Amino acid sequence: MAQRYVRVQNQEGQVYxxxxxxxxxxxxxDAPPWMQGQPTDIKLAPESYQILxxxxxxxxxxxxxxxxxxAAEMGTKVPPEPLIFIKPSTTIIASExxxxxxxxxxxxxxxxxxxLVIGDKTVCCTPEEAQAKIWGYTIANDVTARDLQSKDxxxxxxxxxxxxxxxxxWIVREINPGARLQTFLNDDIKPxxxxxxxxxxxxxxxxxxYISQVMTxxxxxxxxxxxxxxxxxxxxxxxxxxxxxxxxxxxxxxVAR
Ligand code: MG
Numbered sequence: 001m002a003q004r005y006v007r008v009q010n011q012e013g014q015v016y017x018x019x020x021x022x023x024x025x026x027x028x029x030d031a032p033p034w035m036q037g038q039p040t041d042i043k044l045a046p047e048s049y050q051i052l053x054x055x056x057x058x059x060x061x062x063x064x065x066x067x068x069x070x071a072a073e074m075g076t077k078v079p080p081e082p083l084i085f086i087k088p089s090t091t092i093i094a095s096e097x098x099x100x101x102x103x104x105x106x107x108x109x110x111x112x113x114x115x116l117v118i119g120d121k122t123v124c125c126t127p128e129e130a131q132a133k134i135w136g137y138t139i140a141n142d143v144t145a146r147d148l149q150s151k152d153x154x155x156x157x158x159x160x161x162x163x164x165x166x167x168x169x170w171i172v173r174e175i176n177p178g179a180r181l182q183t184f185l186n187d188d189i190k191p192x193x194x195x196x197x198x199x200x201x202x203x204x205x206x207x208x209x210y211i212s213q214v215m216t217x218x219x220x221x222x223x224x225x226x227x228x229x230x231x232x233x234x235x236x237x238x239x240x241x242x243x244x245x246x247x248x249x250x251x252x253x254x255v256a257r
Contacts, residue, residue: 066226091165111227195228
């Protein structure tokens with residue numbers, strides 16, 4: 001199994017980066033792994049830590065309509081260049097934390113997505129340079145208040161409610177370019193989304209290069225690469241689980257805010 005890079009909180013509330021062992025112990029690092037964090041001799045036993053989202057980005061840059069089948073289901077074409085927007089870092093929650101359904105919306109959707117974690121300060125880089133800036137990969141749910149997205153015309157409110165970016169549960173360094181992304185609701189064995197990530201219109205290196213022409217990406221920043229066909233609504237009490245082959249599964253329950 002690939003090395004799994006986690007971020008955890010101990011019982012005293014201190015936050016650490018670490019390596020998740022097969023025993024589920026976490027071997028602590030002395031810094032974030034993309035800042036050359038090295039293993040220490042401290043291990044946390046499974047009952048002595050809580051898993052957090054695997055990084056704490058200054059910003060989340062997301063990409064809309066980056067799968068042709070999803071653009072079509074939204075009744076639109078694939079944009080000629082990446083369509084980017086920002087989610088605030090306060091949207092982030094860990095796997096197993098609750099997505100809070102806001103009272104302002106009557107239609108909240110899941111969007112399963114591959115997330116890129118940036119390892120280096122990234123400014124105006126080419127796609128070739130961008131590949132080396134992608135430190136690793138994790139899973140995200142770009143939760144969206146779909147009714148507010150249409151009503152407002154711009155996307156900030158719809159994408160930015162607290163808890164609207166489940167992220168994790170950990171980061172891996174490598175991913176198979178043909179890995180499958182699937183989203184499941186509750187106990188249904190049939191996924192509501194199922195696509196290979198190589199179906200993206202603009203691939204990860206292109207996206208990072210494109211975004212870096214606009215804004216500086218900092219170590220630990222996150223890029224969401226878009227959702228495929230099959231978005232749908234969430235109801236109170238639903239459990240939504242996103243799986244990406246070679247990474248793992250991100251699962252959250254919906255509760256009223
Ligand atoms: Mg999205």
